[in-house]
Amino acid sequence: MSLAHRIIPCLDTDGERVVKGVNFVNLRDAGDPAALAARYNIEGADELVVLDIAASRDHRPTFLETIRRVAAELAIPLTAGGGVANVDEGRAILRAGADKLTVNTAAIRNPRLLTALAAEFGSQAVVLAIDAKRVGDRWEAFVRGGSVPTGIDAVAWARQGVDCGAGEILITSMDKDGTRSGFDCPLTAEISRAVSVPVIASGGADTPETFLEVFREGRADAALAASIFHDSIQGLGALKRFLGEQGVSVRQTG
Amino acid sequence: MKIALVEYGAGNLPSVERALSHLGVESRRASTPEALAGCDALILPGVGHFGALMRSLGERSLVAPLREAVSRGTPLLGICLGLQAMFATSDEAPGDTGLSLFPQKVSALPQTDRLPHMGWNQLRRARPSKLLEGVPQDAYFYFAHSYAALDAGEAGVAFCDHCAPFVAVLEQGNTFATQFHPEKSGPVGAQILSNFVRQAGGKA
Numbered sequence: 400m401s402l403a404h405r406i407i408p409c410l411d412t413d414g415e416r417v418v419k420g421v422n423f424v425n426l427r428d429a430g431d432p433a434a435l436a437a438r439y440n441i442e443g444a445d446e447l448v449v450l451d452i453a454a455s456r457d458h459r460p461t462f463l464e465t466i467r468r469v470a471a472e473l474a475i476p477l478t479a480g481g482g483v484a485n486v487d488e489g490r491a492i493l494r495a496g497a498d499k500l501t502v503n504t505a506a507i508r509n510p511r512l513l514t515a516l517a518a519e520f521g522s523q524a525v526v527l528a529i530d531a532k533r534v535g536d537r538w539e540a541f542v543r544g545g546s547v548p549t550g551i552d553a554v555a556w557a558r559q560g561v562d563c564g565a566g567e568i569l570i571t572s573m574d575k576d577g578t579r580s581g582f583d584c585p586l587t588a589e590i591s592r593a594v595s596v597p598v599i600a601s602g603g604a605d606t607p608e609t610f611l612e613v614f615r616e617g618r619a620d621a622a623l624a625a626s627i628f629h630d631s632i633q634g635l636g637a638l639k640r641f642l643g644e645q646g647v648s649v650r651q652t653g
Numbered sequence: 654m655k656i657a658l659v660e661y662g663a664g665n666l667p668s669v670e671r672a673l674s675h676l677g678v679e680s681r682r683a684s685t686p687e688a689l690a691g692c693d694a695l696i697l698p699g700v701g702h703f704g705a706l707m708r709s710l711g712e713r714s715l716v717a718p719l720r721e722a723v724s725r726g727t728p729l730l731g732i733c734l735g736l737q738a739m740f741a742t743s744d745e746a747p748g749d750t751g752l753s754l755f756p757q758k759v760s761a762l763p764q765t766d767r768l769p770h771m772g773w774n775q776l777r778r779a780r781p782s783k784l785l786e787g788v789p790q791d792a793y794f795y796f797a798h799s800y801a802a803l804d805a806g807e808a809g810v811a812f813c814d815h816c817a818p819f820v821a822v823l824e825q826g827n828t829f830a831t832q833f834h835p836e837k838s839g840p841v842g843a844q845i846l847s848n849f850v851r852q853a854g855g856k857a
Contacts, residue, residue, distance in 0.1 A: 650793040
């Protein structure tokens with residue numbers, strides 16, 4: 400008996416529709432979030448993440464409606480985020496039906512936001528999302544959807560974020576994102592060693608072997624992927640059967 | 654039958670409502686002592702902080718009515734923080750008193766593994782359980798917490814091991830609770846809710 404490694408499909412949205420792109424650019428439409436959510440709920444996803452990558456203030460009501468539509472399809476946990484800058488925006492996302500919220504840019508600018516969110520909703524509801532890119536011999540955190548460098552060391556930031564109240568880290572490798580060349584295991588392992596909370600690896604998912612690597616070498620607690628699931632390149636059931644056969648604890652779902 | 658979700662300004666009511674509605678069970682929300690009094694069964698969902706939950710119940714004058722409902726025999730299901738609220742005290746809020754349906758305390762899990770305990774885990778059954786009827790032995794349930802009851806005497810019917818063994822399912826007479834979230838635990842979670850509704854005399 401042990402905690403299962405989670406497989407998490409991610410819906411990147413423009414607030415309303417699922418979109419996808421490579422290295423955060425060249426976005427194109429990939430479907431209706433609620434329809435995809437319904438599919439993943441049945442196929443054995445352990446959790447779902449839905450992000451508003453546009454995160455414009457004007458669009459926020461649309462995204463909240465998207466969260467409501469997605470949550471209505473799920474009997475599994477839902478994490479949502481994108482542009483959350485204060486406690487009220489966090490509350491709106493949780494009230495719309497998310498169980499956890501992600502914060503990224505606003506937390507780097509003001510780490511006390513993590514403390515405020517954790518005090519209000521509990522650490523278990525606060526996921527610190529970090530977009531990291533290899534720069535020299537370290538990884539640097541980027542903000543605003545990966546467009547703005549911060550000069551901040553991603554591993555040190557993860558550690559500080561947990562000290563401030565984050566209950567989970569979602570680490571996205573910008574070098575790997577959209578490339579289907581495998582997760583960034585060294586980055587994930589560094590983050591995993593640095594913090595005491597669960598770590599979700601993101602960016603680079605491809606074959607079942609790449610998931611095995613990120614759980615073993617990357618020491619990830621969960622792995623997130625988008626297009627390989629959206630495009631039916633990889634089925635959730637087959638992926639979990641493979642991992643189970645390799646001795647990874649996963650929740651099998653029939 | 655009238656099933657009420659105790660509404661105290663926090664907690665994840667819509668997802669529990671939705672899970673019940675998928676079972677064909679109508680529920681209502683109860684946020685006043687009067688609303689609690691007329692119900693056949695109660696569900697206390699919970700997300701957040703032990704102290705905040707108890708203060709919210711206190712501000713709405715719901716602590717005594719909840720205890721009275723239980724002593725009258727009204728079935729009560731606590732979920733996650735709702736389970737923890739049934740105990741006397743919690744490490745999370747040392748000054749605050751819980752519903753005290755059980756005399757033991759809620760402890761911070763020792764950090765021997767990653768915390769919060771977040772994700773899907775299995776149960777170790779210690780005693781016969783009505784909530785777990787028809788649920789496969791190796792089923793996984795969704796947990797998200799850092800505090801837990803390590804002991805509930807005879808009421809602890811199933812345990813989970815993460816950092817320490819802790820009470821995952823609690824049953825005593827008409828009082829039921831789960832540390833995991835049945836409303837987030839897929840088909841086996843729906844089975845737990847259905848079992849509770851049937852224990853409460855309803856159909857699901």
